[in-house]
Amino acid sequence: MLRLEKRAAPSRFWTVVTPILAVVATMLAGGLLFALLGKPPFEAIRVIFWEPLFGANTAYTLPQLLVKAGPLILIAVGLSLGFRAGIWNIGAEGQYIIGAICGAAVALAFYPAAHWYIFPLMVIAGGLGGWAWAMIPAILKNRFGTNEILVSLMLVYVAENILSWVSFGPLRNPQGYGFPGSRNLQNYPSAHNADLIPNSGLHWGVVTAFLAVIAAYVLLNRHRLGYQIRVAGQAPRAARFAGVSPQRLVSFCLGTSGALAGLAGLFEVAGPSGQLSPDFNTGYGFTAIIVAFLGRLHPVGILLAGFLMALTYIGGEMAQLSLNLPSAAIQAFQGMLLFFLLAFDVLSNYRIRAKENAK
Amino acid sequence: MKRRTFLANSAVAGTALATGLAGRAMAASDPLKVGFIYVGVPGDGGWTYQHNLAKQAVEKHYGDKVKTSVIENVPEGADAERALTQLALAGNKLIFATSFGFMDPTINVAKKFPKVNFEMCTGYKSAPNVSNYSGRFYEGRAVCGAIAGQMTKSNKIGYIASFPIPEVIRGINAAYINAKRVNPDAEIKVVWVYTWFDPAKEADAAQALINEGVDVLMQHTDSTAAMAVAKKAGIVAFGQDSDMSAFAPTPRISALIDNWTPYYIKRVGDMMNGSWKAENVWYGLKEGMVQVGEITDAVPAKVKAHALDLEAKIKAGTYHTFEGPLNKQDGSVWLKKGEVADDGALAGLNFYVEGIQGKIPS
Numbered sequence: 117m118l119r120l121e122k123r124a125a126p127s128r129f130w131t132v133v134t135p136i137l138a139v140v141a142t143m144l145a146g147g148l149l150f151a152l153l154g155k156p157p158f159e160a161i162r163v164i165f166w167e168p169l170f171g172a173n174t175a176y177t178l179p180q181l182l183v184k185a186g187p188l189i190l191i192a193v194g195l196s197l198g199f200r201a202g203i204w205n206i207g208a209e210g211q212y213i214i215g216a217i218c219g220a221a222v223a224l225a226f227y228p229a230a231h232w233y234i235f236p237l238m239v240i241a242g243g244l245g246g247w248a249w250a251m252i253p254a255i256l257k258n259r260f261g262t263n264e265i266l267v268s269l270m271l272v273y274v275a276e277n278i279l280s281w282v283s284f285g286p287l288r289n290p291q292g293y294g295f296p297g298s299r300n301l302q303n304y305p306s307a308h309n310a311d312l313i314p315n316s317g318l319h320w321g322v323v324t325a326f327l328a329v330i331a332a333y334v335l336l337n338r339h340r341l342g343y344q345i346r347v348a349g350q351a352p353r354a355a356r357f358a359g360v361s362p363q364r365l366v367s368f369c370l371g372t373s374g375a376l377a378g379l380a381g382l383f384e385v386a387g388p389s390g391q392l393s394p395d396f397n398t399g400y401g402f403t404a405i406i407v408a409f410l411g412r413l414h415p416v417g418i419l420l421a422g423f424l425m426a427l428t429y430i431g432g433e434m435a436q437l438s439l440n441l442p443s444a445a446i447q448a449f450q451g452m453l454l455f456f457l458l459a460f461d462v463l464s465n466y467r468i469r470a471k472e473n474a475k
Numbered sequence: 476m477k478r479r480t481f482l483a484n485s486a487v488a489g490t491a492l493a494t495g496l497a498g499r500a501m502a503a504s505d506p507l508k509v510g511f512i513y514v515g516v517p518g519d520g521g522w523t524y525q526h527n528l529a530k531q532a533v534e535k536h537y538g539d540k541v542k543t544s545v546i547e548n549v550p551e552g553a554d555a556e557r558a559l560t561q562l563a564l565a566g567n568k569l570i571f572a573t574s575f576g577f578m579d580p581t582i583n584v585a586k587k588f589p590k591v592n593f594e595m596c597t598g599y600k601s602a603p604n605v606s607n608y609s610g611r612f613y614e615g616r617a618v619c620g621a622i623a624g625q626m627t628k629s630n631k632i633g634y635i636a637s638f639p640i641p642e643v644i645r646g647i648n649a650a651y652i653n654a655k656r657v658n659p660d661a662e663i664k665v666v667w668v669y670t671w672f673d674p675a676k677e678a679d680a681a682q683a684l685i686n687e688g689v690d691v692l693m694q695h696t697d698s699t700a701a702m703a704v705a706k707k708a709g710i711v712a713f714g715q716d717s718d719m720s721a722f723a724p725t726p727r728i729s730a731l732i733d734n735w736t737p738y739y740i741k742r743v744g745d746m747m748n749g750s751w752k753a754e755n756v757w758y759g760l761k762e763g764m765v766q767v768g769e770i771t772d773a774v775p776a777k778v779k780a781h782a783l784d785l786e787a788k789i790k791a792g793t794y795h796t797f798e799g800p801l802n803k804q805d806g807s808v809w810l811k812k813g814e815v816a817d818d819g820a821l822a823g824l825n826f827y828v829e830g831i832q833g834k835i836p837s
Contacts, residue, residue, distance in 0.1 A: 173564045180557055245592070284639060293599060294641050296826045300579055325829055388553030394638065395576055396548035396667070433558055436546050443516060443547035450767050 122468040131462035135410055135417070137463075138456035139424070145456070146449040155439050163438055164449075165432030166173070171434070179317025183388050183424045186322035187212075187380040191404035193328045194373030196413040197335075201348040203369045207253065207268030208377040209401025210275035211246035213326025215378020216311035217282055220392050223307035226289055227299065234306040238382060239320075246378015247277065248336055256368035258363045264370065280394045287392055289317050297393035308436060309387030325422075328376055331447050332415040336389030341368065381405035406454045425450070498745030507746055509533065510567030510609055511545040513559050514574035519672055519767055521697030521716035522733070523547075526573045526596075529735035535692050536740050540747065549607045551576025558570070559584040563591045568744045571739065572596060581605060589597065592751055594742060596735075597642065597743045599822070603753055608738060611759030613649035613821070615731040616693075617796040618760075618786050620714045620765045622729055623691040624654030624661045625778045626711055633684030634665045635677055635694040639835050643695050650829050652694055655830060657781070664689055674700035681705060692726075702726055711773060718768045729782070761790045797821060802829035 117464050130317075147157035166178040191208045205211075219242035226234050253267035282288075283296040289430055291299075301307045305460065309319050336342035348355040348365055356362065407425050411418030432446035517527035531541055535783055544567060546558045555577045562570050562583060571594045572581045578598035585593045585605045593602075623632045632654055636643050636744075647665060647768040654661040666680040673696075680699035681692060685708045692705050692712035699719055705712040705726035714730025715724070722729075738758065745751040758764035767786055770779045788794035799810030804827040810816055816824075827835060 165627075173561075176560060176564060181554065183557075201749050277669075282826065295575070295599075296638060296640060297576075302579075303581075322754060388556070388577060388787070390552075393551060394578060395551045398552065431562055433546055437510075437544045437561060440545070 117469050118470060120462065121427040121469050123465060126464045127467075130460075131412060133288060134460040136414065138410075138453060139462050141332060141456040141460070142449065143453055149153075149445060150156040150441065152432070153441070153445060154440055160435050160439055160441060163435045164446075166426060166431075167434045167438075168427055168430045172307075174453045177430055177434075179311075179315060180430055182194050182317035182322045182424060183319070184426035184429050185422040186319070186325045187384055187400045188404050188407045189379045189400060189419055190321065190325040190328055190383075191373075192378040192407040192411065192422060193325070193332045193415055193419045194304060194376030196403055196408045196418060197332065197345060197413070198369035198373050199349075199408055200336075200413050201345040201365055202352065202456060203366055204265045205253070205266050205370055205373045207250070207270075207272045207401070207406070208276075208340070208404055209375060209397055209399065210268070210272035211249045211274075211377035212381035212384075212401045213279050214249040214381070215242040215246035215375075216381030216392060216396060217279060217287070218242055218378070219382030220301065220385050221282075221287060223301055223386065224298060231307045232306070235309070235386070237384060238307060239379065242382025243375045243379045247375040248379065249375020250370045251367070254367045257366050264366070276397070279392065279396060280400060283392050283394045283396075287439070289391075298391045299444055300390040302390040305387055311382050313318070314455070319383060319387045321380060324379055324383065327421050328420075329415045331391055336415070341464060345369065368395050369404055377404075406450075410453065411459055420453055426454075428453070479569060481761065489824075504544040506540055506566070507537075507569070507743065508567040509541055509543045509743055509746075510562035510565070510570040511543065511549045511720065511733060512549045512555065512570070512572055512574075512577060513545060514551065515672060515697075516547050516548060519697055519698055520719070522671065523573070523735045524717050529739040530571075532675060532736040532744050533536060533739050537747075541743060544805070547661045549577070552580070555763050556580035556583055559593075560587070568592065569594065569743060569751070572598075585719055589814060592746065592753075599755075601753065601755065606753045607755045609735055609757055610673065610762075610764040611757055612731060612765050613645045615758040615765040615767050616646045616649040617653045618688070618782050619729055619731055620650030620653035621657050621785050622770065622774060622782050623650065623713070624658035625781070626722055626728070626774065627654075627658070627661060627691045627746050629664055629688045629690045630658065630660040631687065631689045631691075632663045632680070633660060633687075633689030633756055635664055635680045635684070635692070636665050636667050637671050637695050638669060639825075641822060644827070644835060645824045646695055647746045648824065649829065649833070651827060651831050652801070653785075653794055663831055665831075666831055669695060670696065672697040674698040675683065677701045677707070679706050685710060718794060720768070722770070723772035724727050725773040726743055727768075727771070728773050729770045732766040734763055734766045759789070760786060761792070803827070 142159050145177045148162040149159055151157040195205055195208055205472060215459045219238040222238045223234060230251040253264040256262040256267055257264045287298045289297060289299045313319050348360055389396060407418060411421035428450050435441045436443060489688045511530055512565055513523045515523040517524050518550050533541060534543055547557050549558045552660055569592050573596045575597045578595055578600055579592050581595045582600050582602055585602045589604055593605045595605055596608050624777055633735055651663045666684055668676045668680050670676055677696050678699050678700040681704040690710045692701060692710060694715045695700050702712055702719055702722045712726045713730045716733050718732055719727050719728045770782055796813050797816035799808045799814040801810045803809045806829060
């Protein structure tokens with residue numbers, strides 16, 4: 117018989133190894149799933165993980181990895197700060213939407229004027245919008261002790277309704293024949309978040325994501341605030357005795373993650389997506405939660421996890437194409453990744469011991 | 476400036492890719508590769524289901540001569556652009572983009588792949604290698620409206636509307652005008668659910684309408700949830716997108732069906748014999764892109780005969796729903812007696828006709 121014994125401290129070894137184990141287990145279980153669907157399992161796994169990186173069309177798929185991973189990393193880095201401190205922002209999707217709306221609104225207010233400062237203003241508006249949206253749960257938590265998980269999540273639905281309203285109302289393209297959706301910012305050079313090197317996929321959002329990774333790393337390892345975040349997560353009472361203000365921490369973590377999610381939304385609407393529409397948001401804010409945990413809430417881990425997640429999206433599409441895999445199977449595959457990660461996490465917090473005196 | 480360089484470079488890259496593909500395609504009698512992107516999954520039983528039926532019909536019709544690929548569940552926006560590019564890179568020569576939100580991405584990708592042809596469902600932006608196609612669903616809606624007007628005893632027809640866009644507003648107007656022409660007391664009650672597919676919301680909307688005394692239900696959303704509510708309440712309803720015949724003979728007494736099959740088969744054929752040209756089509760009952768589902772025995776014979784007659788007249792072009800005299804909701808004149816709305820006016824229709832209560836949300 118086996119039994120679990122709690123470790124005094126999480127195992128460093130297993131903390132690093134479990135994500136890799138989770139990926140391997142996902143491949144095995146996913147392969148089994150694909151085989152049951154009557155598809156060649158090895159070929160499917162190869163297409164998902166290999167084809168986007170080394171296949172025939174890497175000139176296109178590699179840049180697309182950046183485009184897909186950028187917002188995931190940017191949002192996940194912000195979320196990880198709060199998650200480390202035990203502050204749960206589940207509403208990044210809403211902050212992403214509001215950031216996009218604020219940024220696009222600035223652009224559309226200037227349309228069609230051409231000024232160099234329009235894009236920087238949009239960036240500021242996008243970040244501020246996301247920050248403000250995340251400060252709602254922060255203020256409510258600090259003032260009234262409300263649960264930030266519920267408030268931030270519920271605000272996603274509010275944001276979606278605002279998105280729908282602006283797409284049909286104030287920000288609707290006047291030349292769009294009454295159809296919902298804003299003007300396409302890709303056709304407005306002053307507002308377009310174009311690739312910095314054409315066809316590289318490297319737009320300002322991706323650059324910002326990389327900067328956020330570095331900034332978060334420095335913050336967590338070199339800065340007092342980062343230390344406070346870590347202590348608050350591991351030992352909340354001790355943190356309070358050490359003079360950490362929980363209120364300040366809540367405001368900082370929610371506000372920062374909101375601002376980064378807002379920036380992600382802004383870069384997306386000004387770049388790859390181009391326009392606001394009722395369906396603008398595609399779940400980056402929620403997927404980023406998986407990315408944050410898959411990356412062990414560590415900035416570098418999140419960077420890798422973001423690319424892995426992007427890989428499953430792009431490879432998943434290629435598998436749909438070449439093997440006719442249904443999209444639901446790909447989604448199940450992505451879900452397994454988090455499932456196995458959480459399951460294997462047992463190993464970093466517990467030690468498995470053989471039971472000596474069974475019976 | 477940034478933008479210009481971006482365009483120039485992508486054009487170069489696109490041409491290079493396209494020439495490479497053209498070379499590959501010349502390798503004799505390979506099957507024609509046809510790609511599809513779906514906004515949902517075929518299991519929705521409605522919009523995507525019908526597109527998938529047409530895809531299957533293409534496969535059956537042309538056998539080994541075509542090879543189809545599909546990417547499902549594609550969100551509208553940047554992901555659509557990537558999915559379309561992947562299809563083009565994979566060598567598909569004709570690509571069907573089956574949702575309105577794919578329009579801008581389709582135009583973008585079409586620019587980069589001038590040798591690949593695109594079919595954009597319900598779009599309006601043209602390019603040399605992009606066709607737009609859609610159905611005159613209001614023609615089918617007119618027949619359903621006429622049936623509804625005669626079937627209602629409470630004189631209240633319920634209508635579950637998705638988004639306040641011209642397509643949906645046109646359907647509400649068509650249903651109302653034709654119900655009113657057979658039953659001057661008919662009223663229409665509209666609930667906006669802001670979704671194309673959300674069974675829970677659709678069911679809630681149906682229940683709300685029933686609570687208001689509605690006894691005939693129409694919908695411009697894709698799921699069968701409202702149908703199930705109608706069944707429980709003992710009222711009648713119309714299928715949408717697909718036939719929804721599982722609910723016949725009642726509550727489903729007829730249906731408005733999107734039938735893409737003839738068009739898809741024809742366009743694939745055009746590709747094969749080299750006659751494909753970009754065009755904009757808006758086909759109705761006559762061409763079979765819009766169909767009225769079988770009218771069940773729950774409908775009295777007299778009503779059924781009237782509906783079939785109306786359908787025949789629309790097909791023959793002797794009856795037009797949007798023929799004056801018709802006033803706008805505010806009472807001002809829209810169409811004078813004998814005047815028929817042109818396609819431009821219908822395409823941008825953004826107001827209710829006189830008699831419909833309530834406001835279009837904006």
